[in-house]
Amino acid sequence: MQITFWGVRGSYPVPGAATVRYGGQTSCVEARTAHGECLIVDAGTGLRALGNKLVRESGGAPGHYHVLLSHVHWDHIQGLPFFSPAYIPGTRISVYALLTAADELNQVIGGITRHEFFPMPLEAVPAQFEFHQVEPAVMLSIEGFKVVPIALNHPFGSVGYRIEADGSSWAYVSDTAPFTEVLHKQHFLSGPEPLSAGDRTALTAMREALMKQLRGVDTVVYDTHFLPEEYARFPHYGHSTPDQALDICVEAGARRLVLYHHAPSHGDDQMDQIAAAYLAKGAAVGIEVLTSFEGMTLPIGPEKAPPGPSSRPRRVTL
Numbered sequence: 560m561q562i563t564f565w566g567v568r569g570s571y572p573v574p575g576a577a578t579v580r581y582g583g584q585t586s587c588v589e590a591r592t593a594h595g596e597c598l599i600v601d602a603g604t605g606l607r608a609l610g611n612k613l614v615r616e617s618g619g620a621p622g623h624y625h626v627l628l629s630h631v632h633w634d635h636i637q638g639l640p641f642f643s644p645a646y647i648p649g650t651r652i653s654v655y656a657l658l659t660a661a662d663e664l665n666q667v668i669g670g671i672t673r674h675e676f677f678p679m680p681l682e683a684v685p686a687q688f689e690f691h692q693v694e695p696a697v698m699l700s701i702e703g704f705k706v707v708p709i710a711l712n713h714p715f716g717s718v719g720y721r722i723e724a725d726g727s728s729w730a731y732v733s734d735t736a737p738f739t740e741v742l743h744k745q746h747f748l749s750g751p752e753p754l755s756a757g758d759r760t761a762l763t764a765m766r767e768a769l770m771k772q773l774r775g776v777d778t779v780v781y782d783t784h785f786l787p788e789e790y791a792r793f794p795h796y797g798h799s800t801p802d803q804a805l806d807i808c809v810e811a812g813a814r815r816l817v818l819y820h821h822a823p824s825h826g827d828d829q830m831d832q833i834a835a836a837y838l839a840k841g842a843a844v845g846i847e848v849l850t851s852f853e854g855m856t857l858p859i860g861p862e863k864a865p866p867g868p869s870s871r872p873r874r875v876t877l
């Protein structure tokens with residue numbers, strides 16, 4: 560299996576001179592099996608270029624695409640209306656997300672394509688959209704992939720995924736705060752409230768369930784939006800730091816951590832500094848730490864495989 564990053568930013572797109580090397584598009588990762596089966600994780604603005612590539616590959620023939628969503632914040636769904644396979648008649652697009660009802664997801668995606676906001680409403684799009692609700696810890700089989708959803712700690716909820724194929728595994732963990740601060744609550748104005756005993760128990764259980772799914776995976780892609788000093792100012796924004804992600808990976812025995820969901824304010828020069836600092840911090844504790852950039856493709860190794868030349872990232876043309 561291999562994964563390719565099509566969007567690595569959190570919050571909103573930031574194309575421009577300061578983000579040429581790491582990229583300015585929002586969350587989107589493509590996983591591929593050795594047989595060419597494709598799974599898309601999150602549908603931020605990075606999805607647009609991925610859709611164009613998929614249409615080139617298929618020669619414009621209809622296909623069946625699978626999109627796992629972490630949650631429906633804008634930076635994870637904004638690429639969907641611009642996903643070019645959706646405009647090919649006969650195409651099926653299966654969208655998976657954590658919601659109490661698939662109907663609600665249909666309403667969200669249908670809502671952002673209402674005629675006031677977008678020229679073509681969802682019901683007029685030629686492709687057939689199917690919405691599926693996922694449940695934490697309940698495994699899904701999607702083509703050659705085995706996928707286990709993982710509940711995360713984010714305002715109104717988010718879900719990560721452990722993804723297995725070809726005897727290799729990786730995990731997508733975005734968006735999430737550490738398991739000490741917020742619990743599916745919105746605190747932007749008031750700041751975090753003191754946690755109740757029930758909240759603390761729920762957070763501990765959530766962290767344990769995450770650790771169980773991450774145990775021994777080759778690669779963990781993690782929400783590392785904030786630097787520690789930024790996190791201290793915004794602990795209730797639902798995101799983590801590279802240090803928190805590194806602790807999780809060490810405890811899980813993962814081989815590699817990929818920093819992801821970069822803050823829009825971090826330009827290329829600062830990203831270089833972050834990448835170098837955490838490569839060294841990771842090396843000190845036996846974890847290979849890479850910093851994702853648009854176009855980065857990573858081969859996913861077998862569980863607990865030692866790092867080798869085949870694990871080096873390369874850049875693809877988007």
Ligand SMILES: [Zn+2]
Binds near residue numbers: 586635734
């Ligand atoms: Zn996000």
Ligand SMILES: [Zn+2]
Binds near residue numbers: 713797
């Ligand atoms: Zn979010």
